[in-house]
Amino acid sequence: MADVVESEGRKIVVAVDDGEESIFALQWCLRNFVSSSATTSSPRDTLVLVYARPSPPVYAAMDGTAIMFSAEITASLDKYSRDLADSIMDRAQKICKDYNVKVDVKVTLGDAREVLCGTVERIKADVLVMGSHGYGFIKRALIGSVSDYCSKNAECPVLIVKRPAT
Template identity: 50%
Template sequence: MAETVARERKILVAVDESEESLYALSWCLENVVSENSKDTLVLLYAKPLRSAYTALDGTGYLFSSDIVATMERHNNEMADRVMARAKKICHDFGEVAVETRVENGDARDIICSVAQKLVPDVLVMGSHGYGLIKRAFLGSVSYHCAQNVKCPVLVVKRPKTSRNN
């Protein structure tokens, strides 16, 4: 029998602080990545942009630079925690090549932009499983990306039984 040569694939996985995105990463590792493959997982985290934070009293005063620095530090620490958890999941899976990217901006725009630049074989995303009303108000990042990227998009929804774990 002829040996099959593993094809190199680039798999873009959008991760955030939600259990849904980490479930999608685990599912991807178990069902998409093959053991003898030359797959590279690119873990992508979209860090929210620091916008002009205004005071809640309506006077239009900006927050002090100390508060803005604290918010920025929190965003950086969140990105570090998310990436550490995602890399641990990959490490526990076994030998798989992993690259990480942290980008600043709205998740929809960042994921679509990175997918356009990297041209991955597939984009893997988790689904929060919002109902119709919540999705109408909050929007759906996965739906937006599925409509706007040029590569195949795999949206992984966590089973209801594992949502309470």
């Protein structure tokens, strides 16, 4: 009898941030893509939770703003950013605990668009799941849409989960 070779599971990337939209997308993904913990087999799929910490602003010494941002203030802002990332990832991991899935956490410094597209390319993800803030045309045109960018540039299918209006 031939040995059965178990295929590698899916790599599902989920974009998380401090918004309720990303938490809703994570919960939707778990309910619809992942088995609950009731199954006895070991998890095959890997859920990669990705959070993009904004890069700290860089101020030129010539314009006077550098004086306002001393080393202590800059360190304090960086600590706040790291603490926020830890809090977001802790919350996301707690949501995942009741599901039969391996969880990998990636917190990266940079623009969310580039971080997400870079991550799915680097790990060869099967799908990118992300929430939608539901911005209108004008706001999307002014500030851009991470989900819009990723849907056009990611090297895998992108699933944008819209949170129902309450």
